[in-house]
Amino acid sequence: xxxxxxxxxxxxxxxxxxxxxxxxxxxxALKMAMKGFRTYIISLDPAHNLGDVxxxxxxxxxxxxxxNLWAIEVDYEDMIKKHLKQLSDKIKDIYGYLKIFxxxxxxxxxxxxPGIEEQASLEKxxxxxxxxxxxxxxxxxxxxxxxxxxxxxIMALPTISLIWIDKLMELRLAILERRRAIxxxxxxxxxxxIGGKKLRVxxxxxxxxxxxxxxNLKSEYSWINNVLTDPTKTIVALIINPExxxxxxxxxxxxxxxxxxxxxxxxxxxxxxxxxxxPEELKPKINEQNKAIEEARxxxxxxxxxxxxxxxxxxxxxxxxxxxxxxxxxIS
Amino acid sequence: xxxxxxLAKISDVLKGVFAGKSVEYISAELRELExxxxxxxxxxxxxxxxxxxxxxxxxxxxxxxxxxxxxxxxERIDDMLGEMAGLFDVS
Numbered sequence: 131x132x133x134x135x136x137x138x139x140x141x142x143x144x145x146x147x148x149x150x151x152x153x154x155x156x157x158x159a160l161k162m163a164m165k166g167f168r169t170y171i172i173s174l175d176p177a178h179n180l181g182d183v184x185x186x187x188x189x190x191x192x193x194x195x196x197x198n199l200w201a202i203e204v205d206y207e208d209m210i211k212k213h214l215k216q217l218s219d220k221i222k223d224i225y226g227y228l229k230i231f232x233x234x235x236x237x238x239x240x241x242x243x244p245g246i247e248e249q250a251s252l253e254k255x256x257x258x259x260x261x262x263x264x265x266x267x268x269x270x271x272x273x274x275x276x277x278x279x280x281x282x283x284i285m286a287l288p289t290i291s292l293i294w295i296d297k298l299m300e301l302r303l304a305i306l307e308r309r310r311a312i313x314x315x316x317x318x319x320x321x322x323x324i325g326g327k328k329l330r331v332x333x334x335x336x337x338x339x340x341x342x343x344x345x346n347l348k349s350e351y352s353w354i355n356n357v358l359t360d361p362t363k364t365i366v367a368l369i370i371n372p373e374x375x376x377x378x379x380x381x382x383x384x385x386x387x388x389x390x391x392x393x394x395x396x397x398x399x400x401x402x403x404x405x406x407x408x409p410e411e412l413k414p415k416i417n418e419q420n421k422a423i424e425e426a427r428x429x430x431x432x433x434x435x436x437x438x439x440x441x442x443x444x445x446x447x448x449x450x451x452x453x454x455x456x457x458x459x460x461i462s
Numbered sequence: 463x464x465x466x467x468x469l470a471k472i473s474d475v476l477k478g479v480f481a482g483k484s485v486e487y488i489s490a491e492l493r494e495l496e497x498x499x500x501x502x503x504x505x506x507x508x509x510x511x512x513x514x515x516x517x518x519x520x521x522x523x524x525x526x527x528x529x530x531x532x533x534x535x536x537e538r539i540d541d542m543l544g545e546m547a548g549l550f551d552v553s
């Protein structure tokens with residue numbers, strides 16, 4: 131897979147908090163690395179424990195943890211700071227005079243804006259796919275995600291942005307059409323007076339900076355949207371425990387992802403109790419578990435399933451993860 | 463010859479009246495579209511839901527005219543119904 135043209139795949143491991151996303155994602159990443167694919171695993175969860183699972187300290191820069199395997203724990207603070215810096219640089223470009231009064235520091239309050247985490251996370255996903263996937267440094271990019279709610283909002287962002295952009299473009303065209311009509315009837319240029327100066331107002335699509343910027347935005351969001359909705363590139367693995375609540379939540383996530391065009395293929399049942407001779411006290415639990423598994427298989431009828439048993443020891447480090455690989459052989 | 467020139471003059475006057483009226487209609491429509499464009503993009507200032515911040519910020523530098531229109535409309539918002547009534551000759 132190390133050819134000249136980028137030929138990478140992206141995998142998102144999504145699930146309710148505590149179902150074992152990080153462990154499963156790490157085992158999958160290790161499996162792909164052991165097969166010879168240059169693999170990057172990235173934890174996007176603000177409450178990181180990828181470093182704990184791999185038994186090593188991780189940071190914002192890729193750290194080699196095994197042959198062909200690099201791991202990153204995204205520094206959320208830094209990520210939001212970088213995102214804010216981009217925004218505040220733009221604001222400062224426009225309102226450069228604020229520097230005179232040292233008022234630019236107040237831009238910091240933007241960090242508390244609703245939605246800033248989702249926007250910053252999406253920027254990070256884009257940055258990682260561009261830096262490793264598109265530059266042909268990675269064959270496999272694995273994202274260990276925050277709990278379902280936040281992840282879905284991040285993944286919906288390109289679709290939502292594209293809806294906004296399309297509507298704004300439509301509105302812009304209506305504006306330009308009317309401006310053109312007025313210039314045609316009056317035979318005069320369209321002007322506006324700002325601060326006593328008369329300025330020409332664009333009437334054509336080709337000269338309107340707003341329409342041009344909307345086209346740029348559309349192409350940027352379309353790019354990431356195309357990567358996320360291309361099933362030959364991006365696939366979601368849903369991690370569930372054999373209990374009703376995580377299964378129902380996963381099913382809702384699956385429906386949402388399908389609606390925004392993101393393909394879910396793998397359902398990983400983690401922490402399945404496998405007991406040869408079931409003690410009386412455990413029988414109701416095992417019955418519940420069997421019912422939950424049956425329901426999961428019914429809800430996700432045509433999907434690829436993997437089952438990881440409840441392990442006697444919490445997996446920590448590469449050697450423990452190797453033991454899990456056998457259960458996820460069919461996840462590719 | 464005199465007749466033709468008179469007809470031409472009448473036609474010019476009528477054209478002028480209709481053109482003036484249609485410019486008036488289109489300008490009012492244009493002003494509202496520009497106002498909506500600014501409101502949709504920057505409505506968060508007054509508590510309206512707005513697009514992801516990146517989109518608003520990227521377009522902000524070019525929004526001079528729309529911001530002026532939005533401000534003017536908001537200054538005269540109480541009088542807008544009267545203006546509309548005037549435009550469509552409703553008394």
